[in-house]
Amino acid sequence: MTQTQLPATAGESLAGPPGPRAHLTSPVTQAVLRVQNQITAAAREYLSGDGFVEMLPPIIGPVTDPGARGAKQVDIDFYGHRYKLMTSAILYKQASLLAFNRIFYIAPNVRLEPLETSSTARHLAEFHQIDVEVAHASRDDILLVAQGLVSHIIRRVTGTMAAELAFLGRDPRAFDALLAGPFGRMTHHEAAESLHGLGHDQDPHAEIDWYAERLLSAQHERPFFVTDYPKGSRGFYDRENPDRPGTLMNFDLIAPEGYGELCSGSEREFEYRRIMARIRETGENPAKYGWYLDLVREGIKSSSGFGIGLERLTRYIAGLDATWQANAYPKLPGVVSP
Amino acid sequence: MTQTQLPATAGESLAGPPGPRAHLTSPVTQAVLRVQNQITAAAREYLSGDGFVEMLPPIIGPVTDPGARGAKQVDIDFYGHRYKLMTSAILYKQASLLAFNRIFYIAPNVRLEPLETSSTARHLAEFHQIDVEVAHASRDDILLVAQGLVSHIIRRVTGTMAAELAFLGRDPRAFDALLAGPFGRMTHHEAAESLHGLGHDQDPHAEIDWYAERLLSAQHERPFFVTDYPKGSRGFYDRENPDRPGTLMNFDLIAPEGYGELCSGSEREFEYRRIMARIRETGENPAKYGWYLDLVREGIKSSSGFGIGLERLTRYIAGLDATWQANAYPKLPGVVSP
DSSP states (O other): OOGGGSOOOTTSOOOOOOOHHHHHHOHHHHHHHHHHHHHHHHHHHHHHHTTOEEOOOOSEESOOOOOSTTOBOOEEEETTEEEEEOSOSHHHHHHHTTTOSEEEEEEEEEOBOOGGGGGSSSOOSEEEEEEEEEETOOHHHHHHHHHHHHHHHHHHHHHHOHHHHHHTTOOGGGGHHHHHSOOEEEEHHHHHHHHHHTTOOOOTTSOOOHHHHHHHHTTOSSOEEEEOOBTTSSOTTBOBOTTSTTBBSEEEEEETTTTEEEEEEEEBOOOHHHHHHHHHHTTOOGGGGHHHHHHHHHOOOOEEEEEEEHHHHHHHHHTOSOGGGGOSSOOOTTOOOO | OOGGGSOOOTTSOOOOOOOHHHHHHOHHHHHHHHHHHHHHHHHHHHHHHTTOEEOOOOSEESOOOOOSTTOBOOEEEETTEEEEEOSOSHHHHHHHTTTOSEEEEEEEEEOBOOGGGGGSSSOOSEEEEEEEEEETOOHHHHHHHHHHHHHHHHHHHHHHOHHHHHHTTOOGGGGHHHHHSOOEEEEHHHHHHHHHHTTOOOOTTSOOOHHHHHHHHTTOSSOEEEEOOBTTSSOTTBOBOTTSTTBBSEEEEEETTTTEEEEEEEEBOOOHHHHHHHHHHTTOOGGGGHHHHHHHHHOOOOEEEEEEEHHHHHHHHHTOSOGGGGOSSOOOTTOOOO
16 A cells, blocks of 8 residues: 555645534534444443443543643643543543443543644544443453454444445445454564564654554554553553563554554553552652542552544544544644634 | 421531542442433433434533533633633534534533532532433423433333332332323423412522422422523523513423422524624623634524433432432532542
8 A cells, every 4th residue: 555545644635624614514524423423322332232331431630641642631720729631531440440340431531732733634632532441351351342342333333324434435345354353463563573664763662653653554454453562652550561571561453544543452550559650650749649549559450441532433434534524523732613 | 298308408417428439339329320321321212213413512612601500610721722611512502503403412511619509419510411402493392302301211210220229219109200291390480489389588580599499399299390581590592582571481390309400401592693682691792702603693503402410310310319429420519539
């Protein structure tokens, strides 16, 4: 696949969102939002049928996920106390397993991404995640949940939304390989080697950047997992492999055809001593994690989980040029809009 | 029904939320959250089956609903621009009808309620609404949607959650009258007269306060609508009756047994000239409603809609002493908690 067949990105003449009237009255937007409605319905159907309880995550709290790559958090004043908008639901997902062993959220998040990401076609300052967490699950267990969930969603959407997909120009045969068998799987180390083979100088000890991820994605015709990212590329809650220090027991799920990352997940750190050490390694003051660390000290369950970017999944399924097309009121980094 | 049979409120020895571990590991909380999960599933089932498209509302934006009684809005800094957390989804509900004629959200809201409301047993600073809006619908049309939706939810929850309700001590016969026929209906004027009859000095031109609402609620055994509130008691978007200036074409839905308000709704203002006049009457500067007024000026659809407080509906159905019991991470006004 050549570069020009990839979904559009900056420099490939992709315009930003039009105003709300043009966006909402567009038959394209309407078809996309109907597809997205089926995606969330299919996710609820699959997870509820598998014993998960859907919960409603908070959108504000004293502390939030520090792990977002380069994004800033939003401060608010809650009766004189400094609170945050949620950048992800991870702290609440771990806590919620005190109530149920299998939970999910469809969670809104706000991340003030760097201004330069407004032209990646991938980043929104406000977006949603299908957030799943399972007590006592290993990474291999949770990979199967993610694979089963994404496969079910695509099976339902291609089954019920044929007219919308046709209107959007998305050939449902794009999903034949996905639906025919298990997703691919490689380690971060193998991904780095593969990128070297493509002429890209990927540091085997660093995050895979957007460009490289897109290169790798374009080599595949079905989604694939990249596992075992180096420590430092993700938040303190992704469990470090006790047998391979410096390597996380985590994964990303990458869509094929150049669409890039759909989902990040991991086995979790859950022991107080290890979490304290991991927070300190990032240079953060553990004191800001008050309520969370109080819970962890008294004991939380081991778990694995993941978050699927809902707008990114919608983009992949609907075959869209940009992630903002999958949001009714898209907020690009730095751009004032409804 | 005597005063002491009412659900507990401040002064009736209702404790606030315990810490997150005690709350989440409590079998009561777990039963309540399972009931709530069925409530949202039933709402989606009813509305999707009736041609509604579920959309995901923004949680931040340049402006939000000014109508919340006495509650403060939360400011945030969005790349140097002053944004708000949503206090309600009303502006987006009207806009979203440009895409579809029947929409709903299950929307998170944040309202910094006055500190004294932390003891009403009714108020949370963060809560959810089942938010419904229908293009070209009259108030009578939307009353039927609200009645059908609440009846369906209660029919499904009593049918599927018998064990949870029994555990919570909620006798399902409490809903026999509700399920047997249409909800009651009275005007605000009639409600004021009824309150006079109960020895309460209700101003016929003012909002019905929490205490009076509870008094009225305790007189009924099925939910009832109170219609035609005086202008000034609600936001500018509730349509003023052209034939009876000063009276709104709106309603509240009040639960019986002392549980009080579940839902507010209205036929909406949709004409630019009238909306501008209504905003000016409240003393606000229309300039802050930039994107919304731009849409209205170019034309939006007439509509009616409502928002059901999800935690309050859960409280009523589960028979709880306080609304915070219906939230996994309850935030009382002024109280720091996860």
